[in-house]
Amino acid sequence: MSKRNLYLQTVPVEEAVEKYSAELAKVLRADTETKAAGDCLGQVTAAAVFARCCSPLFNDAAMDGIAVRAADTRTASEQEPLLLTEGKDYIEIDTGDPIRLPYDAVIMAEDVLVEDESHVRITGAAPAWQHVRPIGEDIIEGEMLIPSGHLLRPVDIAAAIAGGNAELEVFRRPRVAIIPTGDEIVSGLDGKEGAAASGSIIDSNSYMFSGMVSEAGGLAQIYAPVEDDYEKLKTAVLAAAEESDVVIVNAGSSAGREDYTVHVLREIGRVIVHGVAIKPGKPVILAIAGGKPVIGLPGYPVSAYIDFENFVLPVLNMLTGRQGTNRKTVKAVLSKRLVSSLKHREYVRVRVGKVKDRFVASPLARGAGAAMSLVKADGFCVIPQNSEGFEAGEEVEIELYKSPQELGHTLVSIGSHDLILDVIADKISLSSSHVGSMGGLLALQRGETTIAPTHLLNMETGEYNVSYIRELFPGRKMALIKGVTRIQGIMVKKGNPLGIKGVADLTRCRYVNRQKGAGTRVLLDYKLAQLGIDPAAIDGYDKEATTHMAVAALVAREDIDAGMGIESAARAMGLDFIEVGPEEYDFALAQESLALPEVQDFIAVLKSEDFHRRLAKMGGYGWERSGEIVIID
């Protein structure tokens, strides 16, 4: 077996940032440039901007009307209007026109009686400087308009220009080179087809970095992927350091066999930090090569994102002159326990929604590979390095992406998963966590969700959902919003090669189950009990997936033969489907929640024709009672 960098040393996050910043401060200089003021939006002033002229440039008219000599108008009155002659006693002016001596006052057009083309009468005296906007009223020559270190907004640029500054001195946008590495990488621009052709990993990280660089005020350039080859990587990094201000190498930052990055950087420069006590994101490399910051980011998208925010952004801010921005925070109740290690600071993505008068944070998938957890997240819960985590129900601080107002409009749903939740989330703002039917009802009990999607069969009566709610919420006024009926069945590979006809045949295949508490699993157990089959007889009964689509995806591949789920999931993955029976997928909630606007919007979607058309297209659904309300007292 080949050599590896098995034992990464890790340093605390702050220490890593400080150590790297201190080293960079010795070699990095923020370049400035002088350019047309109109092109400086989002850049930071490198010097204070002073007014080179006054604005207005001269005394000017604050009203439309006529300019007069105040002293000449003293005798005018309602009784004896004064006749004035154009060119001699007055000139016509519009707002903004210069008022020059001998004229020193303006009479509004509304107060002038027009005699003929070149004569008017006025009915009152005009005090000196009436309706005259004095020179420099807005901007005085020599005054400071914008301090240095200021992020330029449209109004700043306009004021600088109004003060006679055609050009501004700003910090130059840093050029950031992004080098994707790895034999297995194909460009994200090739899409599914490119990846399918080579059986490789689609490079999506580079595009995330590129967007983050743009948002931070830099100019990103994505380089062609470099294969796992020491010399080629070295050449690429040296070239990028020559052409750019910052270099990002992705991935190749961990301790794997082919992770040459750290060795290359040690040869051509200095590695300041390799390994930080952060999760996800531990194997980051902070180095200096060719006099430029070179940062090795891990390949997992969430690790890459968190390391970019913690280690690349501060470097970009040194160059752009921007201030680091503090995220908005909000206090929220954790919907489930979060255990973490004392070894690192952990960033857990959460969805946040308002349930009654408090915010509830539901942790999303914690894996470093869970890119969708970044898309779905409303914010981060940060577990400090010296903490073992937080208990369910504990109030924690959430670093938000969104404003608290936006969160207030999100409908929180915790419970069973169905594809229709995606369809609904395309219409309204929905925070949906998938913990199975029973998990959802328990969250509803704890006040952590507004609605709980559920499909739980009463094995004695054959009725769905109602008896469970009655039992779990004694004495509380509850309701059920009817969702859809759907066909549950067994998904098998196209053509059904093992000839599976029903639940009894599951004992002779490789199966994948749903997690405990999931309605689909309850249905399987019910059917197995009816048939007198021991669950242990099924190979894979203990192998769990948490959604219908996850089961379908597994069945579509070589190593799994069957799984239970809904017809739409089987269809979506091109699988065959053996019907087991229909079931009712509904939404439990407190009666008082029915009045909430987000719940009303939700019901409206369930009843809409567009929704029913989508269901018809997906297949396997009935919508006769969708949106109907069942009161459970």
Add this chain to the structure above:
Amino acid sequence: MSKRNLYLQTVPVEEAVEKYSAELAKVLRADTETKAAGDCLGQVTAAAVFARCCSPLFNDAAMDGIAVRAADTRTASEQEPLLLTEGKDYIEIDTGDPIRLPYDAVIMAEDVLVEDESHVRITGAAPAWQHVRPIGEDIIEGEMLIPSGHLLRPVDIAAAIAGGNAELEVFRRPRVAIIPTGDEIVSGLDGKEGAAASGSIIDSNSYMFSGMVSEAGGLAQIYAPVEDDYEKLKTAVLAAAEESDVVIVNAGSSAGREDYTVHVLREIGRVIVHGVAIKPGKPVILAIAGGKPVIGLPGYPVSAYIDFENFVLPVLNMLTGRQGTNRKTVKAVLSKRLVSSLKHREYVRVRVGKVKDRFVASPLARGAGAAMSLVKADGFCVIPQNSEGFEAGEEVEIELYKSPQELGHTLVSIGSHDLILDVIADKISLSSSHVGSMGGLLALQRGETTIAPTHLLNMETGEYNVSYIRELFPGRKMALIKGVTRIQGIMVKKGNPLGIKGVADLTRCRYVNRQKGAGTRVLLDYKLAQLGIDPAAIDGYDKEATTHMAVAALVAREDIDAGMGIESAARAMGLDFIEVGPEEYDFALAQESLALPEVQDFIAVLKSEDFHRRLAKMGGYGWERSGEIVIID
């Protein structure tokens, strides 16, 4: 006299927006485009994005190590390590490498004993699927990744690409034509020199609009200025409507003599609204011409800004698919009375700072021409159309540009003006309002400011500031931070054409005074009293300017001969200066405020060498005691 559109009808803001939106809805369609996903940052999805493939695309290794067949490892133990042969029993893999059958488990490199290049020993059994990241763990083929109508962030783009989407369907960025009009307009790109050459108005609005269009997700194009000519304007608007999605005409929206815009738009299209009950911003024109929205914005920068936000942004949002964003708001105490008319909704710019534990909002200049009020503003106080305004001390809601955290770090200063405040504001975040020395001390009394710059002479003792503070704050523990000594004097035109030698000569010139309560005015009154001169003998004693620079700017022009102020202001404007005497410009505050970090930073700036260098360059200052603390019990 010529014809004017004297009487604009005005409609309430909401009614104007609704009327215009309803008409636009009939003709406007938001175009979509399909383009490389990596180029879609900041655009909005026109359709939901679904995963075209799973991510990961196959079962892959979650750890660096070796892939094995789980069934083969059952006998391995610490006591009897199992020997495995490469290629036959295992293959080496790195994180992310595919795991294909027959291999179905991964053993971490750390848990493997290396025997030689092609043999290892393992000391424990590997359960099936150990350290294997299953296909589709992150993204399942067919699932919805991003809903329609979603503003694309870097993480969204990365997830779409990881799901096999090389391209996305998004709303096209609208092209916005900006047409500056007016004989007097010169391009902002020509700067002070261009304006000075033609004695004209610098076009700064176009650059503000351009920046606002960019921030709203559109593509702005600034057209060459069009002179005041009916046919030329008509040609320009028709061409712009042909080439663009939205046209902005600036200015020419009011009722002035040369304001052709509304007539042109009536001829070539339909004017939906002309005149809205909004201040500033009343004369806005909302029209449709050539099938495109054409909006006439007023020339005053603040009017233009407020009308853009209220009337142009909603149109851009219709085309970009973006949601209007609600501004953050904060409750703040008004530092002075705001009177407004029932006739319109008024937007008053305010600075906001934290004084003790509450936010204080200080209204800035209310004029429509006060572009700097937009630069200095932390937010808006909106006075509804049906309100006569708010009282001083009343709690009002402020629509913020900044986050409340940022406001917390701003040092609030209300009082006398000096150019050194600009120098200090270049170093720390300073909210500085200029109401004269006495006005500042009264604001300090009311708890509306943290520091109050003051230069008030005790006419009996000749001492500055201390006696005033003692008198105004009986029984309170106060302090004075020593600022600078500065020379007060008379500013006159270069060469002193009237031969002014001192205060006695002010009776024979056109003078401009400072506002009541200003230290400079107190000094003048003191000197006049000493000389036995009646203030009424001075032409312009009642003409007030509120800063030294404003006085200097007025003296530099033709119609004013003299004003009192500080030497640095005279120098900045190239004026001659006749010394009257030195004075002490200090900062009053409560003793307890001395401990605040923003006050500590302020004192550090006063004591810094860099600050003293700047003073030396400006001239007329002494800094022997700068930053010294005087306790006043």
